[in-house]
Amino acid sequence: MTRAAATVFLVGAAAVGIGTAVWLSAAPARLSVEVGPPPKSGGSSAGTPDLVGVTGCLAAACHGSPGTDALAGTWGPATWQSSGTCWMAADPHRGAYALLEATQDTPRRRPDRPTAWEITELLGQKRADGKKLEAYEDVRCLACHTTPALAHPDVDRDTDDAVERARRQRMRGLRADGVGCEACHGAAKDWVVPHTAWKGRDGHAELFTKYGMTPLYDVGERATTCVGCHVGAPASPGVPVRDMNHDMIAAGHPALNFDFGEYHRRLPKHWYERARVGGHDNAGPGSEARRWLVGRVAHAEAACRLLADRAARPVTDERSPWPEFAEFNCATCHHHLRGEGPTARPGVRGQMVWQPVWPATGEFGPNPGVAQAPQLDKLRDLVRVMGTRNKFPGRGVVGEPALAAADQLRQERLTLVKAPAVEVTARAKNAFPKLDGKPTDWDPVGQVLLGLAALERDRDPGKPPKPGFDPAFDAVRGHRDWPAALKTLAPLLP
Ligand code: HEC
Ligand code: HEC
Numbered sequence: 001m002t003r004a005a006a007t008v009f010l011v012g013a014a015a016v017g018i019g020t021a022v023w024l025s026a027a028p029a030r031l032s033v034e035v036g037p038p039p040k041s042g043g044s045s046a047g048t049p050d051l052v053g054v055t056g057c058l059a060a061a062c063h064g065s066p067g068t069d070a071l072a073g074t075w076g077p078a079t080w081q082s083s084g085t086c087w088m089a090a091d092p093h094r095g096a097y098a099l100l101e102a103t104q105d106t107p108r109r110r111p112d113r114p115t116a117w118e119i120t121e122l123l124g125q126k127r128a129d130g131k132k133l134e135a136y137e138d139v140r141c142l143a144c145h146t147t148p149a150l151a152h153p154d155v156d157r158d159t160d161d162a163v164e165r166a167r168r169q170r171m172r173g174l175r176a177d178g179v180g181c182e183a184c185h186g187a188a189k190d191w192v193v194p195h196t197a198w199k200g201r202d203g204h205a206e207l208f209t210k211y212g213m214t215p216l217y218d219v220g221e222r223a224t225t226c227v228g229c230h231v232g233a234p235a236s237p238g239v240p241v242r243d244m245n246h247d248m249i250a251a252g253h254p255a256l257n258f259d260f261g262e263y264h265r266r267l268p269k270h271w272y273e274r275a276r277v278g279g280h281d282n283a284g285p286g287s288e289a290r291r292w293l294v295g296r297v298a299h300a301e302a303a304c305r306l307l308a309d310r311a312a313r314p315v316t317d318e319r320s321p322w323p324e325f326a327e328f329n330c331a332t333c334h335h336h337l338r339g340e341g342p343t344a345r346p347g348v349r350g351q352m353v354w355q356p357v358w359p360a361t362g363e364f365g366p367n368p369g370v371a372q373a374p375q376l377d378k379l380r381d382l383v384r385v386m387g388t389r390n391k392f393p394g395r396g397v398v399g400e401p402a403l404a405a406a407d408q409l410r411q412e413r414l415t416l417v418k419a420p421a422v423e424v425t426a427r428a429k430n431a432f433p434k435l436d437g438k439p440t441d442w443d444p445v446g447q448v449l450l451g452l453a454a455l456e457r458d459r460d461p462g463k464p465p466k467p468g469f470d471p472a473f474d475a476v477r478g479h480r481d482w483p484a485a486l487k488t489l490a491p492l493l494p
């Protein structure tokens with residue numbers, strides 16, 4: 001079967017063995033928890049969404065000018081005029097909905113990644129009339145593959161109110177835009193007219209808040225926006241939950257191995273990166289290190305909020321199983337049954353280990369940079385709750401520590417966004433582990449490598465990268481050869 005381990009990033013396509021007995025914990029208790037501030041996702045506070053849609057931003061006099069320069073990698077003060085054109089031409093989010101419309105005959109885009117049709121075939125969900133629930137009808141898939149507010153189930157319901165019916169129809173139509181402008185910039189109805197008159201930087205931050213435009217100039221808010229879909233997020237008013245669980249991964253959906261620094265770099269930029277609002281310099285020295293570290297912290301925060309939300313759901317929700325395997329380090333269960341092969345795990349066999357969001361979750365033992373920071377002690381508590389026993393923690397015991405950890409991580413994110421660049425760079429460098437001789441999980445090692453690459457991009461933008469990155473990527477991602485990986489990583493560590 002082709003949906004196999006190929007989707008397991010870095011864990012490898014090597015034989016998947018389920019080496020762990022799975023103990024279920026005692027009857028889960030219901031826990032009612034508050035799940036933190038709503039994610040930025042283009043929602044509307046009441047009922048069905050009222051979005052402007054991509055075409056609302058694309059007039060030639062607005063963001064629809066020819067985008068030749070930005071597409072060729074030259075940005076400047078006039079880039080905003082072609083932002084929409086660039087998105088249309090090059091952004092991976094544009095096709096996010098179209099993916100869901102795959103049929104039995106649609107070829108795979110990559111041989112190791114099943115189509116949406118294949119994934120939903122394995123998931124086997126049925127509609128009320130007994131027919132297969134297609135991906136483009138499933139709120140679970142729509143929540144991340146369109147502007148999330150458009151996935152609201154009410155959009156698909158009929159109503160007697162003719163005006164509302166027409167609006168819902170229009171909103172269904174907007175799904176075809178994929179992950180549109182408002183998925184990142186916020187629902188535009190209230191700001192689409194006024195924002196054309198915002199000049200200069202003074203008072204910009206207040207205007208963003210007043211009109212509900214997402215403050216993407218703030219690298220922490222930017223990362224939080226992306227992780228809403230690339231990690232997941234609880235439901236918020238008008239926006240359904242965004243949740244990639246093990247059922248969907250086992251049915252062939254790629255596991256979401258996100259790294260904000262790396263994905264941000266890979267996104268074709270439709271903007272001129274600069275200090276748009278006072279106190280936020282996203283282009284100067286140290287900005288790669290800041291994006292990387294802030295991104296890791298925002299990622300861990302999102303994972304904690306999603307975990308708290310999963311733990312608080314009704315036990316009867318069959319699409320939301322508990323324990324949720326995707327919460328755990330994949331190598332806990334998927335590894336060679338014997339020996340020290342590339343997917344062997346050190347430590348106690350059968351012990352659950354929470355998902356690695358290195359350096360926040362502190363793999364590789366004590367290091368002073370992030371994992372040992374006194375201000376993140378709640379995260380360490382959570383990692384212990386999730387991983388000290390040979391059985392799954394019950395729902396009742398994880399909600400509170402997960403929320404406490406999320407709140408600390410949020411504080412840490414706010415601090416890192418404001419800290420001077422030299423301090424953030426020093427903290428980023430401090431985070432790197434002294435890798436010793438033992439083979440270790442490939443997921444956190446891959447995360448180390450992406451962090452190293454971010455620091456390297458900061459080093460001197462004029463200079464060619466240190467030699468050694470290609471062999472390191474090859475050893476870590478290609479061969480999964482631990483001695484070779486150690487040899488290539490050692491000289492790259494700061
Ligand atoms: C939590 C958000 C989320 C949910 C829920 C979600 N997806 Fe995705 N999906 C993503 C992201 C993010 C990617 C891109 C992954 C990457 O490349 O890192 C993706 C990629 C894909 C791909 C592309 C694979 C390829 O060829 O590259 C398909 C197909 C897909 N999703 C289908 C689905 C289907 C079907 C569902 C519902 C069963 C679904 N998705 C639910 C976020 C989500
Ligand atoms: C995946 C998230 C995402 C999507 C989708 C998105 N943007 Fe952006 N956009 C950003 C980020 C991040 C920035 C940088 C913000 C900053 O520097 O303050 C940005 C900046 C901009 C800017 C400022 C450009 C400048 O140089 O001043 C404009 C205009 C813009 N986007 C328009 C659009 C339009 C129009 C669409 C839809 C066609 C869109 N964006 C879709 C993330 C997104």
Ligand code: HEC
Nearest residue numbers: 092095096144145146148179183225226229263264266267
């Ligand atoms: C509303 C959900 C959503 C948001 C918000 C979002 N993404 Fe995505 N992103 C997706 C989905 C779904 C895909 C997969 C699209 C596809 O494969 O066609 C994707 C794909 C990507 C890809 C291409 C991945 C690949 O494998 O080629 C990059 C890079 C990316 N996103 C970066 C970002 C960044 C950076 C942000 C924040 C500025 C962001 N995304 C915000 C849903 C989202």
Ligand code: HEC
Nearest residue numbers: 003004005007008018249250255325326328329330332333
């Ligand atoms: C608690 C143990 C456990 C954890 C942790 C776990 N899995 Fe699984 N996984 C399983 C089991 C058991 C199956 C077989 C389920 C079935 O066939 O119905 C499976 C099946 C799969 C499959 C389908 C394999 C096939 O050949 O069809 C994939 C892919 C997968 N898991 C990926 C992952 C990823 C990625 C992670 C980490 C995010 C992960 N798993 C974490 C236990 C686990």
